Amino acid sequence: MEAALGRDWEVTVFHRGRHEPPAGVVSLLGDRTAPDGLAALARGEWDVVVDTWSSDPVAVRDSARLLADRVGRHVYVSSRSVYAWPPAAGLAEDGPLVEASPEATGVPYAEAKRGGELAALAAFGEERVLSGRAGLIIGPRENVGRLPWWLHRIARGGPVLAPGPRDLALQYIDVRDMARWLLDASEAGLSGPYNLVSEPGHTTMGELLDACVRVTGSGAELRWREPESVLGAGIEPWSGLPIWIPPGEAYAAMHGGDVTKAMAAGLRCRPVAETVADTWAWLRGLGGTAPRRADRPAVGITPEQEAKALGL
Known part of the structure; x- marks a missing residue:
């Protein structure tokens, strides 16, 4: 609109x-x-x-x-x-x-x-x-809660479970x-x-989470763990740790689509830092929790799950 x-x-x-x-x-x-x-x-x-x-x-x-x-x-x-x-x-x-x-x-x-x-x-x-x-799809007014979850979690500071690999390429819009x-x-x-959707590799998991740390100013410490370690802790990709999917069949399906046709027709995607900063500004303007669709399950992990995965 x-x-x-x-x-x-x-x-x-x-x-x-x-x-x-x-x-x-x-x-x-x-x-x-x-x-x-x-x-x-x-x-x-x-x-x-x-x-x-x-x-x-x-x-x-x-x-x-x-x-x-x-x-x-x-x-x-x-x-x-x-x-x-x-x-x-x-x-x-x-x-x-x-x-x-x-x-x-x-x-x-x-x-x-x-x-x-x-x-x-x-x-x-x-x-x-x-x-x-x-x-x-991410950006301001997201009501599924994927990027908002990461921003709120990183804003709390402290050690943050960061699912690797750090250079995992992402495709989104x-x-x-x-x-x-x-x-x-x-x-x-x-x-x-x-x-x-953007070109494959428009950004990486590392660039996304680094941008979250910068815009929130929390000083959170990203502690990177390999996929096997995250999965071994019983944490689900996508729903437990939003956006993240380890390399494999599901990852190729979500983050490897051909967008030649749309790019030739003028699709241009802004830098991830801008998306993250604008989403955080929107969340701060709300003064509380972001709205979430009632027909979608909540995303994210509990502090207890994160501490267990990090060995704390």
């Missing part, structure tokens, strides 16, 4: 009213999961609709059908999870996909996102649908870079799927 408002676009937000929308937008209330929940969208015309839905594909189907004759283009924020597991390192947009249906309900995340893609395509057609297949590219691409009339 902020990226669109910054371009002086006229922005309409369709939402359930649980949060106050930004100033300057037209607010339409509804619930796409409820009977007659799309009534507020029954009238009006727009150039572009951006849909971030990640649950039952039928919700994307219903709204896309309703809007297809009154909206120019459909932008769907999808996911690289739509690729059949395990996706090989370097997989491009033409890789094999999970089996999915736009009519599905109660399906896992990967099938839900692929079903959403199919629902948009069925209503708008290939020439009017842009699917941004995002990977790891700052949400603001994603938003900018999606708007640019929609203006340019691009269509089809794009892997929407």
